Amino acid sequence: MCTVEYARCLSPQSLRRTPLPPSCKLPVDFFTYQIMNLDDRTQLLLTDVRAPGATACRLAYLRTLDGDAVVFQDVRLEVVRRAEPEVDPRGREMRVPDRFRWIVRDGAEEIVSLETTLDSPRRYGHGRGYVGAYTYSEKFRQRPVSGTGYFERADCEVKRAAK
Numbered sequence: 001m002c003t004v005e006y007a008r009c010l011s012p013q014s015l016r017r018t019p020l021p022p023s024c025k026l027p028v029d030f031f032t033y034q035i036m037n038l039d040d041r042t043q044l045l046l047t048d049v050r051a052p053g054a055t056a057c058r059l060a061y062l063r064t065l066d067g068d069a070v071v072f073q074d075v076r077l078e079v080v081r082r083a084e085p086e087v088d089p090r091g092r093e094m095r096v097p098d099r100f101r102w103i104v105r106d107g108a109e110e111i112v113s114l115e116t117t118l119d120s121p122r123r124y125g126h127g128r129g130y131v132g133a134y135t136y137s138e139k140f141r142q143r144p145v146s147g148t149g150y151f152e153r154a155d156c157e158v159k160r161a162a163k
Helices: none
Strands: 030-039 042-051 054-064 069-072 074-082 097-106 109-118 123-126 129-140 143-155
Touching: 030 129, 042 074, 042 097, 054 074, 054 097, 054 109, 069 097, 109 143, 123 143
Parallel strands: none
Antiparallel strands: 030 042, 030 143, 042 054, 054 069, 074 097, 097 109, 109 129, 123 129, 129 143
16 A cells, blocks of 8 residues: 655745745644555554644545545544654754654544554655654554655754753
8 A cells, every 4th residue: 555645835925025924824833644455455544733722624534445445533542651852953853752652533432542662763854844764553443553654854842942
């Protein structure tokens, strides 16, 4: 299984010759997008987007080769353990977990519970963020699952001065 995705939008900035003032910009300060194949027919896509003090979007997309696609809104992301902050080429630090957990529910039913461990170097360059890979294990619809996943992450919620 694979996923090929493309996003494009027209922003108000593209219609102006001068930059938009900060008060007119959407202050997204956290983004993660993750992809994992739960078996040879099922793929899970997870996303979490935040702006100061609020969740803009936290969803799980469950897709199958049979054509079914379901979106879940009861999704929780928990940091289990933090790694040392990453420092980008401009000296800016970003917090990065090396273990985290996703829990996806549909009413009283727990659809997915996965604990992940980052096990690849994080590569800088997804906007101000990083991409990498992890292993995961736990359960999908009460069955044991394990495998590898892909992540994109940009976390600017906590700004720290460069050392």
